[in-house]
């Protein structure tokens with residue numbers, strides 16, 4: 153086998169998952185890690201047995217002779233770190249959301265095209281046996297043309313800690329929509345074939361988190377609920393909902409429903425937790441059938457292994473910068489529409 157790819161990871165909370173995955177792929181080795189938090193850096197380095205440790209990402213990119221890097225910092229740093237890495241000739245796996253907004257995402261994608269390096273976005277929920285089973289149904293034509301969908305991730309109470317990056321608009325770009333909504337949006341768009349969004353309307357609210365923040369004397373600058381309706385160039389419509397705090401029954405409520413000319417597909421959690429079911433709804437000869445999908449097939453590669461595989465095979469990764477841009481355009485549209493009270497159009 154040819155030389156292993158030399159991998160680095162920036163941001164070691166979520167990034168620890170990236171780091172561990174690079175240690176388990178036969179084609180990659182974890183060479184260097186970076187975090188501004190010295191204690192976390194030392195603890196992660198000791199646990200994973202990594203000698204090259206940096207508090208400065210630019211220094212790591214310059215000194216560690218890397219082939220590729222994962223970026224798992226707060227959202228604000230995704231674009232500048234990705235662009236710096238691409239300009240240094242590294243392939244990049246950037247955490248979701250791709251960036252703070254679509255303009256930044258476009259710049260990242262341009263940098264990747266210019267550098268001729270892979271830029272992958274970590275839409276990690278797509279990389280599961282169940283997601284592949286859903287995609288298989290779509291590819292086999294079981295749902296026909298998808299013209300309507302609804303994709304949702306609500307938490308009854310799941311507001312990230314006040315004072316952290318997630319509740320600060322300057323560091324995160326938004327709240328549950330940019331945090332949780334991106335995963336459900338990616339899953340729906342991937343199954344729909346990533347159609348081009350042409351119009352977006354949305355609303356955002358913050359009453360539950362705001363009351364808690366006010367009571368705690370904390371700063372809270374993002375929404376606690378966002379809802380939007382997206383229209384695509386192919387005529388399809390998708391409803392998107394995401395919240396960290398909503399007065400609903402379940403602790404977590406996740407559902408992606410896609411309805412087509414021949415059938416409907418749903419992926420949803422059960423019991424308010426992280427167990428999922430996937431079903432196909434069809435009409436055969438006037439009779440309606442519900443089929444529970446079986447996804448106990450071959451394990452599919454994680455997003456981290458897909459990133460490594462794509463570099464080795466010299467092909468684009470499965471979750472591309474172009475797809476990340478479409479997600480960011482929709483998020484921007486929902487936030488802008490919520491602020492202005494008007495529909496945002498991309499086709500005029």
Ligand SMILES: NC(=O)c1ccc[n+]([C@@H]2O[C@H](COP(=O)([O-])OP(=O)(O)OC[C@H]3O[C@@H](n4cnc5c(N)ncnc54)[C@H](O)[C@@H]3O)[C@@H](O)[C@H]2O)c1
Nearest residue numbers: 163164165166187188189224225226227247248249276317
């Ligand atoms: N794909 C998923 O399912 C998933 C899950 C969780 C988080 N995420 C994403 O991962 C990213 C990080 O999330 P988190 O929960 O780890 O956030 P976090 O705020 O808990 O941790 C971020 C870490 O990055 C470090 N850091 C910040 N700026 C840095 C810089 N410039 N250079 C080096 N280190 C820096 C911090 O010290 C901290 O340790 C976010 O974009 C989040 O949306 C994705």
